[in-house]
Amino acid sequence: MSAPFFKFGLFGDNISLVIAFLIGIGFGFFLERAGFGSARKLTAQFYLTDMAVFKVMFTAIITAMFGVFYLGWIGFLDISLIYLTPTYLFPQIAGGLILGIGFAIGGYCPGTACVAVSTAKIDAVVYVAGVIFGIFVFGEAFPILKGFYNATPMGQITLPQLLKMPYGLIVFFVAIMAVGGFAGATWVEKTMAARKGVRQP
Amino acid sequence: MKLDLARMSRNTKLGLLVCLLGLIAAFAGSPYKGTRVTLDATDLAGIVQREVDHVNPTDLADWILKGRSDYRLIDLRTQAEFDQYHIPSAENVPLAALPDYGLSRNQRIILYSEGGIHSAQAWFLLKAMGYKSVYMLRGGLDDWKDLVLFPSLPPDPNPEQIAVFAKMKEVSKFFGGTPRTASGATTPDSSMPLPKLQMPGSPSGPPAAPKKKKEGC
Numbered sequence: 001m002s003a004p005f006f007k008f009g010l011f012g013d014n015i016s017l018v019i020a021f022l023i024g025i026g027f028g029f030f031l032e033r034a035g036f037g038s039a040r041k042l043t044a045q046f047y048l049t050d051m052a053v054f055k056v057m058f059t060a061i062i063t064a065m066f067g068v069f070y071l072g073w074i075g076f077l078d079i080s081l082i083y084l085t086p087t088y089l090f091p092q093i094a095g096g097l098i099l100g101i102g103f104a105i106g107g108y109c110p111g112t113a114c115v116a117v118s119t120a121k122i123d124a125v126v127y128v129a130g131v132i133f134g135i136f137v138f139g140e141a142f143p144i145l146k147g148f149y150n151a152t153p154m155g156q157i158t159l160p161q162l163l164k165m166p167y168g169l170i171v172f173f174v175a176i177m178a179v180g181g182f183a184g185a186t187w188v189e190k191t192m193a194a195r196k197g198v199r200q201p
Numbered sequence: 202m203k204l205d206l207a208r209m210s211r212n213t214k215l216g217l218l219v220c221l222l223g224l225i226a227a228f229a230g231s232p233y234k235g236t237r238v239t240l241d242a243t244d245l246a247g248i249v250q251r252e253v254d255h256v257n258p259t260d261l262a263d264w265i266l267k268g269r270s271d272y273r274l275i276d277l278r279t280q281a282e283f284d285q286y287h288i289p290s291a292e293n294v295p296l297a298a299l300p301d302y303g304l305s306r307n308q309r310i311i312l313y314s315e316g317g318i319h320s321a322q323a324w325f326l327l328k329a330m331g332y333k334s335v336y337m338l339r340g341g342l343d344d345w346k347d348l349v350l351f352p353s354l355p356p357d358p359n360p361e362q363i364a365v366f367a368k369m370k371e372v373s374k375f376f377g378g379t380p381r382t383a384s385g386a387t388t389p390d391s392s393m394p395l396p397k398l399q400m401p402g403s404p405s406g407p408p409a410a411p412k413k414k415k416e417g418c
Contacts, residue, residue, distance in 0.1 A: 066222050072232030079233055081307040081333060156305070167233075168226040175223025179216045186212075 004081050028115050037116040039107025039123055046104050049192045051185035062178045069171050084156040091149055106130065240329060254324060255339040256311050258348045262372050265289055272309040275299075277319045278342075286395040288313065288345060289376070296323055306332055313338035313345070350378030350396065 006016050034056055035041045044050035071077035103109050106127045108116060113131065116124030138145070160167045206214065248254050264272070265288075276283050276291040283293040294302045296319055304310055310332060312320040320337040327335045338345065352369040355362055370380040377396025 062219060066226075069226055069229075069232045070222075073226075073229055073234060075234040078333070083307055166227075167231065168229050172223040172227035175219050175226070179219055182212070182216060 004077065027111075028118065031112060031115045032119065036112045037119050037121065037124075039116070039121075042109075042112060043104065043107045047192075048188050049196070051189055054185050055182060058178050058181055062175060065171060065174060069167065084158065086156050087154040088150065089152040089154055091151055094148075102130075102134075245325075245328060252339075254336055256336045257339050258345040259369070259372075261288070261311065261338060261345075262349045262376065266372065266375060272311055273304065274311050275304075275313070275323075277312060277314040277323055282315070288342070296326075299323055299326060300330065304332070309334040309336065311336045311338060313341050316341045316343055346378075346395075349373060350376055351381050352378075353381035 005011065011019070031037065035052065036056075041050060042053055045053045068077065068079060068082070072079040099109065106113075106123075108124055108127050110128075110131055113124045113127045117128055142149070159165075159170045163170070209217075261274070274288060274291040276287050276293045277296050277299070278287075278293070279295060280293060283291075287293065291313070304327075310327065312323045312327075312335065314320045314323075317337065317340060320341060324335050324337050340347070349369070350373055352366060352373050354366045358366070366380075373380045
């Protein structure tokens with residue numbers, strides 16, 4: 001048996017929806033348990049007082065990276081069959097900035113807003129209504145935005161392909177970056193706590 | 202300097218583990234070992250016998266109606282035949298051009314030809330090149346015409362068959378076909394005109410750029 005299971009036909013479309021539902025519920029549950037259903041916790045990273053979001057996201061990235069790399073390395077996972085979101089450089093930079101601004105202002109990103117809605121947080125309900133309104137505006141304005149939406153297509157690329165470096169070396173650099181990021185984030189938290197005269201828990 | 206694991210915090214231990222895994226990765230070599238192409242004749246024969254490598258024309262029609270974009274439909278016939286008629290959303294790739302056409306290995310690929318021989322040959326070709334999700338349209342374009350464009354009611358139909366036929370009549374009209382009211386016919390009448398290529402909601406011509414998938418955190 002090899003992975004990815006769906007691509008190798010281990011289960012069909014209907015079962016894949018059930019699995020997606022279970023993974024989604026699990027993802028939401030752990031986001032909520034990590035405190036990501038709270039806008040205060042999420043926005044604290046922009047004030048550099050609590051870098052938990054940064055740490056959790058980076059942990060997810062390197063866990064997935066090691067998983068994909070080593071499962072591919074032992075021959076269990078066919079990496080070439082993993083779906084890659086195509087890169088559209090400038091539209092995605094613009095989209096990232098808009099999402100980031102919305103995140104800082106509203107206190108949630110779309111996924112965490114849904115998590116907060118599940119615990120009946122009013123601000124999250126307003127946020128999700130804003131997301132839906134934004135989707136509506138985007139859909140209506142799509143004919144105008146279409147040119148930019150499809151601009152600078154780079155295809156399904158990976159860092160090893162783009163930088164023409166061995167896959168393992170990129171894994172090493174990202175791992176070092178993660179450790180550096182963790183140490184830096186912890187240092188920033190301590191510095192901010194000391195400046196405020198608050199002891200870090 | 203001596204490493205004292207017992208005195209280290211959990212975060213430091215995890216940090217060291219990440220560094221270690223990163224360092225091993227740097228010297229481990231290619232992670233594409235799962236991509237090796239190995240042909241298992243028994244496995245292939247089993248797939249052929251179980252017919253799990255087929256897509257029914259009615260299912261394909263349903264996918265096109267629903268606007269699904271998670272597959273690529275490849276028409277293996279000649280350019281002239283393709284220009285005369287093709288299934289909406291199909292791309293014309295003659296068999297000889299298939300290996301270099303640049304199909305992605307992580308996509309579901311559905312092949313069809315006039316009958317089923319060329320698509321079966323192309324199926325083996327792609328399987329031998331390590332493609333995993335390759336399917337054939339059952340009965341090729343012949344069955345597409347028979348079941349989707351010009352569906353007919355079997356003789357002495359039961360209520361279920363009548364219900365299916367009623368649905369297929371709508372599907373047939375969507376694709377520009379003509380449902381046959383006379384029952385018992387097994388092949389479409391050669392005098393039946395093939396629909397024009399402009400289908401409702403499915404413009405002909407070069408396939409549109411694949412739809413972007415929306416993802417977010």
